[in-house]
Amino acid sequence: MKKSLLLALLGLSTVPALAQAPQAAPQQAATGMAAPRGNATIVGIVQDADTKKPVEFATVALISLATGKPIDGAMADDKGRFTISKVGVGKYRLQVSFLGYQQKLVEDVTVTSDNASVNVGAVAIASDAKKLSEVVITGEKPLVEEKIDRTVYNAEKDITNSGGNAADVLQKVPSLALDSDGNVQLRGSSNVRVLINNKPSAIMAGSVADALKQIPADQIKSVEVITSPSAKYDAEGTAGIINIITKKDGGLHGVTGSVAATAGTRGSNANASLNIRRGKLGINGTFGGNMFYNHGNMSNTIFAGNTTSFQYGKTRINGKFMNALVGFDYDLTPKNNISGSIRSNGGTFKMENDQEVTSREENTLIQDFRNEIRNRNQRIGTDYNLDYTRTFSKPGQELALLSLYSVTNTDNDIRQDYLNEGNDPYLLKRNLNEGANKELTFQADYTHPFANKTMLELGAKSIFRDVESDALYRDIFNSGNETRRTDAFFYEQDVYATYMTYGFMLKKKLNVKMGGRYEFTDIQADLQGDNDYSLDYDNFIPSVALSYNLKQKHTFRANFTQRIQRPSLFYLNPYVQEQTSNTRVQGNPNLDAELTDLFELGYSTFFKTTSLSVTGYMRQTDNAIETVATIDRETDANGLPVDVTTLTFDNIAKNKTYGVSLFGNTKPTNNWTIGGSSNFYYVDLNGKYASNSGWMYNINANSSYTFGKGITAQFNGGFNSRRIQLLGEFAAFSYHTIAIKKELFDKKGGISLGLDNPFRESMRMRNDVRVEESPTNPRAYTQEIRINNFNRGVRVSFDYRFGKMDQQRAPKRKRSIRNDDAKQGDSNGMN
Numbered sequence: 001m002k003k004s005l006l007l008a009l010l011g012l013s014t015v016p017a018l019a020q021a022p023q024a025a026p027q028q029a030a031t032g033m034a035a036p037r038g039n040a041t042i043v044g045i046v047q048d049a050d051t052k053k054p055v056e057f058a059t060v061a062l063i064s065l066a067t068g069k070p071i072d073g074a075m076a077d078d079k080g081r082f083t084i085s086k087v088g089v090g091k092y093r094l095q096v097s098f099l100g101y102q103q104k105l106v107e108d109v110t111v112t113s114d115n116a117s118v119n120v121g122a123v124a125i126a127s128d129a130k131k132l133s134e135v136v137i138t139g140e141k142p143l144v145e146e147k148i149d150r151t152v153y154n155a156e157k158d159i160t161n162s163g164g165n166a167a168d169v170l171q172k173v174p175s176l177a178l179d180s181d182g183n184v185q186l187r188g189s190s191n192v193r194v195l196i197n198n199k200p201s202a203i204m205a206g207s208v209a210d211a212l213k214q215i216p217a218d219q220i221k222s223v224e225v226i227t228s229p230s231a232k233y234d235a236e237g238t239a240g241i242i243n244i245i246t247k248k249d250g251g252l253h254g255v256t257g258s259v260a261a262t263a264g265t266r267g268s269n270a271n272a273s274l275n276i277r278r279g280k281l282g283i284n285g286t287f288g289g290n291m292f293y294n295h296g297n298m299s300n301t302i303f304a305g306n307t308t309s310f311q312y313g314k315t316r317i318n319g320k321f322m323n324a325l326v327g328f329d330y331d332l333t334p335k336n337n338i339s340g341s342i343r344s345n346g347g348t349f350k351m352e353n354d355q356e357v358t359s360r361e362e363n364t365l366i367q368d369f370r371n372e373i374r375n376r377n378q379r380i381g382t383d384y385n386l387d388y389t390r391t392f393s394k395p396g397q398e399l400a401l402l403s404l405y406s407v408t409n410t411d412n413d414i415r416q417d418y419l420n421e422g423n424d425p426y427l428l429k430r431n432l433n434e435g436a437n438k439e440l441t442f443q444a445d446y447t448h449p450f451a452n453k454t455m456l457e458l459g460a461k462s463i464f465r466d467v468e469s470d471a472l473y474r475d476i477f478n479s480g481n482e483t484r485r486t487d488a489f490f491y492e493q494d495v496y497a498t499y500m501t502y503g504f505m506l507k508k509k510l511n512v513k514m515g516g517r518y519e520f521t522d523i524q525a526d527l528q529g530d531n532d533y534s535l536d537y538d539n540f541i542p543s544v545a546l547s548y549n550l551k552q553k554h555t556f557r558a559n560f561t562q563r564i565q566r567p568s569l570f571y572l573n574p575y576v577q578e579q580t581s582n583t584r585v586q587g588n589p590n591l592d593a594e595l596t597d598l599f600e601l602g603y604s605t606f607f608k609t610t611s612l613s614v615t616g617y618m619r620q621t622d623n624a625i626e627t628v629a630t631i632d633r634e635t636d637a638n639g640l641p642v643d644v645t646t647l648t649f650d651n652i653a654k655n656k657t658y659g660v661s662l663f664g665n666t667k668p669t670n671n672w673t674i675g676g677s678s679n680f681y682y683v684d685l686n687g688k689y690a691s692n693s694g695w696m697y698n699i700n701a702n703s704s705y706t707f708g709k710g711i712t713a714q715f716n717g718g719f720n721s722r723r724i725q726l727l728g729e730f731a732a733f734s735y736h737t738i739a740i741k742k743e744l745f746d747k748k749g750g751i752s753l754g755l756d757n758p759f760r761e762s763m764r765m766r767n768d769v770r771v772e773e774s775p776t777n778p779r780a781y782t783q784e785i786r787i788n789n790f791n792r793g794v795r796v797s798f799d800y801r802f803g804k805m806d807q808q809r810a811p812k813r814k815r816s817i818r819n820d821d822a823k824q825g826d827s828n829g830m831n
Contacts, residue, residue, distance in 0.1 A: 038088035040111045044120040046080045046096055048127065054080025055125060058098040065091040070395060086334060087111055094120065101125040144174060144665060144675060151175065151225045151663070155217065156247065158702070158714060162262065162739065162752045162797040165269075165290065166215035166244060171735065172700060172716050173223050174663050174677035176242070184212070185723075186225065186240050187617065187659055187679055193234070195243045196343075215323065215345075216269045216290050218260045218799065221247045227617070228559035228600050231499045231515030231543045232445075232457055246286075247273070256803030264795030266756065267292035271323075275803075280331040286324065293318040296762070296789040302582070304631055304643050304781035306362050309582060311371075313355030321347030337389045346380030357581055359642065367640055371581045372417040381408035396449035403442055410435040414578060418636075427636075430474040433575045440464045454504040457515075460497065467491040471575040489574055489589065490526040493566070495519060501543075511547040516540060521566070525589055527574065537593075539564050557602035557615075565594035567625060571649050584646045592651050596621040610666040621655040626687060626726040628652065629771050631781045645783065653687040653726055671708075676701040685726045689774035692728070697721045710743030710750075731765030731787070749800035756793035763789045 046058040060082045062072040076082040094106035104125045111118055145152040153173040167184075170176050175187050186192045194212075224243040226233070233241065247258075257274040271288025293316075300311040327341030352374055359367035383406045390399040411434055418427040445459040471487040501515030523535040543561040550556070573587035602615035628650045636642045659681025667673050677700050684693040700718040707713070717736035722729045736759065741752035757763070769783040 038086060038111070038114045040087040040089070040114060040116040040118065042084045042087055042092075042094070042109060042111070042118045042120065044082055044094075044106075045122050046076045046082065046098070047122050047124050048101075049124040050127060052124075055098055055101065056080065058082075058096055058101075058125070060084065061095040061097075062087065063093045063095055065093060070095070071393075089114060094123070096123050096125055098125065101127055144663060144677070150227075153223045153225070155220045155222055158704075158716065162218060162260075162741070162754060162795075162799070165217055165267070165292070166212040166220060168737075169217045169220050169223060170212065170242070171718065172702065173225060173242075174700065175225055175227065175661050175679050184242070186242065187227070187619070187657070187661065187681060193241050195241060197246055198243060215244070216260075216271050216288050218262070218269070218797070219246050219271055219273075219286065219288065219323075221245045227615075228545065228561055228598060229543075229563075230513060230545060230561070231501050231517035231541060232459065234461075234495075234497070234519075256801070258799065258801045260797065260799040262795050262797040264754075264793055266294055266791070266793035267795070282329050283327070285326045287322075288324075289320070289322045291318065291320045294790065296787065298785065298787045300580070300583070300786075301784045302631070302643060302645065302781055303784075304779055307359065307641075307643055308361075309357070309359045309367075309643055311355045311357050311580065311582070313353050313371075316352045317350065319347060319349040321345065335391045335393075337391075338387070339389075340386040341383075343383045344381070347378075349377040349379075351375040353580075355580065359640075361641075367636070367642065368420075370419050370421060372419070373580060374413075374415040375579070376411075376413045378411040378413075379408065381406065394449065396447060396455070398445075398447045400445045401443075402445070404439070405441075406437075406439045408435075408437045410437075412575075412577070416578065416581065418581070424478065426478045428474075428476040429578060430472075430476070431576070431578050432472045432474075433573075433577075434470045435573065435575075436466075436468045438466045452505060455502070457499075457501040457503075459499050461495075462497070463493075463495040465493045465495070467493070467572065469573045469575055473576070486528070487575060488526075488528040489572075491572055491589065492524040494522045495566075496522075509549050511545075511549075513543075513545040515543045517543070519564070521593070527589060533590075553607065554605045555603070557600070557604075559598075559600040559602075561598050563596040563598060565596065565621075565625075567591040567593070567649070571625060576646075582642060582644050584644065586646060586648045588649050591625060591649060592623055594621050594623050594625055594651070609668075611664065613661075613663040615661045617657075617659055617661070619655075619657040623651045624653040624655040624685075625649050625651055626653045626655075626685070629727055629769060629783075631771065631779050633779075643779075643781070645781075652689075653685050656684040658682045671706040672703070673705075674701075674703045683724050685724070687726050690726055690772060692724055692726055694724045694729075695721075696724060710747070711740070712743075713740045714738070725769075727771055728767070728769040728783075730767045733763055733765055735763075735791075736760075745800065748802065749798070752797045754795045754797065756795070757791050761790065761792050763791055765789070 042062065044060075046055045046060070047053065048055055055076065056079075058076040058080070060074050060076065061070040062074075062084050063070050072084055072087070074082045074084045089111050092109045092111070094109055096104045096106065102125060104123060106120055106123055109118060109120060145154065151174050153169075155169050158169075158172065170184055176184060184192060184194070196215075222245045224245065225240065226243065227240040229241055255274070255276050257272065259270075259272045261270040262268055267290065269288065269290030271286065271290075273284070273286040275284040276282065295314065295316045297312070297314045300309075302309040323343075323345045325341060325343040327339070327343075329337060329339035331337050353372075355371045355373065357367060357369055357371050358365065383404065385402070385404045387403070388401045391397070412432070414429075414431040416429040417425040418429070419425040441461070441463045443459065443461040445457070448456045448458075450456070467490070469487070469489040471489075473485040473487075475483045497517060497519040499515060499517040501513060503511065503513035505511050518538065518540050520538045521536060524532075525534070526532050539562075541562050541564070544559070546558040548556045571587050571591055572589050574589055575587065577585040579585060597620045599618045600615055601617075602613065604613035605611070626649070628648050629645055630648075631643050631645050634642055634644050659679060661677070661679045663675075663677040665673070665675035678697065680695070680697045682693070682695050685691060698718065698720040700716070702714065702716045704712060704714040715736070715738050717734070719734040720732060722732045735757060737754065737756055738758060739752055739754040741750050743750045765787045767785040767787070769785075771781050771783075773780040
């Protein structure tokens with residue numbers, strides 16, 4: 001009954017959009033709201049009024065004199081040239097604008113015939129530069145931008161990213177923190193959703209930490225951090241959404257492309273892109289490959305009663321990954337566009353760990369052996385999407401019908417050899433797990449603007465998700481005997497959603513956006529051994545966002561929303577990963593979704609050459625998923641006792657977080673930029689049998705200097721404090737990077753040298769876990785992990801852009817699917 005009612009609601013929510021689609025354009029044309037289309041063109045060149053140099057990528061709007069409203073537009077190319085096509089007979093004006101320049105109007109632009117070509121010549125726009133002493137600041141995009149609903153880190157502006165991967169990029173983004181394994185946190189929470197170009201990706205279906213290592217930094221244009229998503233977004237991602245925007249030139253006519261390559265002591269990569277646009281059809285493609293390699297050592301000591309277990313070993317890791325994308329977009333008519341793409345990512349991650357293992361009970365040695373561990377993870381993920389967008393004569397009115405199919409196949413192989421020094425192995429352990437994650441998504445979005453900057457958004461969405469896991473456990477003894485055990489797991493999760501948001505402005509200063517989202521979740525699970533279960537629940541998610549602008553320089557923001565967080569395959573899979581001789585990680589298929597209330601208050605301002613932003617927030621999560629650890633006394637292959645730690649997950653805690661985020665950016669001179677961000681927060685974790693609390697923080701600083709003649713240098717560094725968990729704390733860590741770049745080939749290419757952590761050979765960290773005695777864990781214990789990671793590195797990168805741009809069409813805003821609905825896992829089994 002619930003599902004039938006929901007489907008009816010979904011259908012009703014799209015009725016206004018579908019009903020509006022066929023009649024909007026005729027109505028507007030009949031009332032003279034839109035100018036007739038024709039075959040005339042208007043061309044010109046945008047120049048700097050002082051230097052007479054072309055202004056690249058300036059925006060040119062075509063305004064009808066009859067209505068006073070914009071009806072078309074274009075963007076200038078890198079030579080300042082622009083072309084507006086398919087213009088009808090009539091009288092117009094041009095509005096030319098670009099960041100850092102004063103707006104310019106070109107009056108009396110008249111098209112007298114249907115095939116006319118009107119050349120307005122050079123349009124000179126004056127700089128709106130602001131001066132501090134002798135410093136002139138022009139319209140240059142900053143490294144970090146604070147917008148009304150998100151923080152944008154412009155990765156392409158940071159040359160220290162060259163040759164790295166997405167994990168290297170994200171650790172520099174304000175409010176984000178990554179540990180040594182690449183696990184990402186937003187304001188202290190790992191409950192985030194990572195998107196690529198506003199879309200979910202199969203690459204993120206498993207471990208986000210592993211996935212980030214597969215994406216070359218050279219392909220990333222920017223990173224958006226959305227801390228308080230509106231009802232338009234899926235209700236998941238307790239802390240927020242991270243959206244990685246990749247580089248592409250889909251709006252350029254002609255043939256363009258780029259190549260880049262990096263060689264380094266810790267990683268190497270190469271990638272290429274090609275974009276072709278002729279008339280109504282555009283085709284783009286990218287291909288790349290990367291590898292990384294590193295080493296270190298670690299120790300793991302467990303104190304349980306009068307028993308002490310000690311492990312020490314050296315670790316070697318390496319990975320090889322590839323990524324490819326082929327996409328197209330086609331203008332069926334000037335107002336109807338269809339687009340699609342196929343994106344694939346995959347590769348292999350390997351870790352080798354040779355350990356010496358000893359155990360003592362009081363002062364008596366009870367174990368002493370070697371454990372050779374080989375861990376291999378293979379992953380291949382592919383996304384298929386096909387989208388249709390219908391725009392209308394009324395600016396901002398749009399209907400989008402979207403579809404996405406994602407499939408990820410994983411293969412995890414853990415091999416452990418137990419042996420005494422100088423002897424053949426007496427036990428071989430083989431753990432194999434084959435997993436698959438499939439998602440089929442349909443989405444409809446409709447946007448309708450009204451007068452006085454009022455906007456209505458409606459939408460509906462359905463996600464059909466299937467998760468499968470097949471596990472095989474083998475113990476092979478030197479006697480020739482073998483034991484086998486299998487596990488199978490199937491998990492089906494269907495989500496149906498509909499939303500509405502309404503935005504308006506009060507007294508031309510207060511922006512208000514309110515919304516609500518209804519979601520229905522239907523779960524079916526099948527565990528080996530007839531452990532089947534089904535579950536369904538629904539949620540209504542409200543959201544309110546307020547923004548007040550004072551004197552165009554001061555912005556005050558307030559946001560409230562509720563979020564839910566469904567566990568993903570990482571947390572659900574009951575497959576037991578025997579990571580070492582005495583450490584296991586296992587998912588829990590009976591997890592429920594988390595529920596969170598999120599409040600934000602923010603203020604941002606800019607003056608002369610400086611911008612500042614501060615945001616206070618409070619996040620309260622009920623039913624929080626936290627790591628649960630138990631220790632059991634077992635008997636090994638030699639009949640000796642051994643303490644085995646099993647890490648799993650459960651809804652056992654309430655998580656309250658109070659914090660403040662700060663960001664600042666300034667330019668002491670015209671060639672020197674300094675920026676930084678920090679996040680200070682207090683976490684209070686309370687579980688049924690444990691609790692923990694304390695202050696945490698992370699700080700990031702960056703600086704760049706332009707020496708002239710195409711030479712630029714940049715520095716980036718950061719420090720992350722200890723990370724408090726319900727069962728203990730993870731170590732603090734820091735990083736720093738220096739890079740210098742020389743532009744070549746008339747700014748079409750460049751070569752750069754990067755140094756990772758040059759002032760430190762290795763990073764030493766300590767992680768402590770404390771488990772008290774409880775009904776679920778009859779044995780209290782303490783675990784001390786010490787890691788030494790050799791992360792000093794050197795890399796040399798080269799990039800080159802080629803091709804010719806004939807003209808640039810007016811950019812189209814692309815709609816895309818965002819599946820923000822699954823809590824994603826860390827690579828080390830902790831959240």
